Amino acid sequence: MLPMIVMPLWCSPLFSAPLHNTSSLGKISLVTTAISALVGMFVTGLFHLSAEDLVQGAQESARLAAIQNNYVGKVADLTVPQLLLSFVPKTRLPISPAPARPQSSA
Numbered sequence: 001m002l003p004m005i006v007m008p009l010w011c012s013p014l015f016s017a018p019l020h021n022t023s024s025l026g027k028i029s030l031v032t033t034a035i036s037a038l039v040g041m042f043v044t045g046l047f048h049l050s051a052e053d054l055v056q057g058a059q060e061s062a063r064l065a066a067i068q069n070n071y072v073g074k075v076a077d078l079t080v081p082q083l084l085l086s087f088v089p090k091t092r093l094p095i096s097p098a099p100a101r102p103q104s105s106a
Contacts, residue, residue, distance in 0.1 A: 043049075078086065 075083065
């Protein structure tokens with residue numbers, strides 16, 4: 001629910017700012033970021049939200065073990081360029097060969 005409140009506050013002045021007056025864009029974004037932060041702090045205080053009661057369950061522990069066993073060894077040997085290229089998909093679109101059309105005998 002919080003992103004539904006904060007994102008419009010942050011985005012609407014940025015999109016409505018006139019493009020010919022870019023000097024005010026920095027001020028507007030700073031003000032809207034401050035408003036968003038204040039709304040977040042207010043909602044956190046209002047509902048007494050904290051991360052103190054978060055516990056790691058069995059599913060989280062199993063997922064962490066799977067990541068450490070399966071992926072850490074693969075990533076540890078990569079150079080920085082190889083690591084960055086690993087984020088780019090090999091094929092951007094799934095391309096399948098077109099089915100063959102029957103030849104007309106006319």
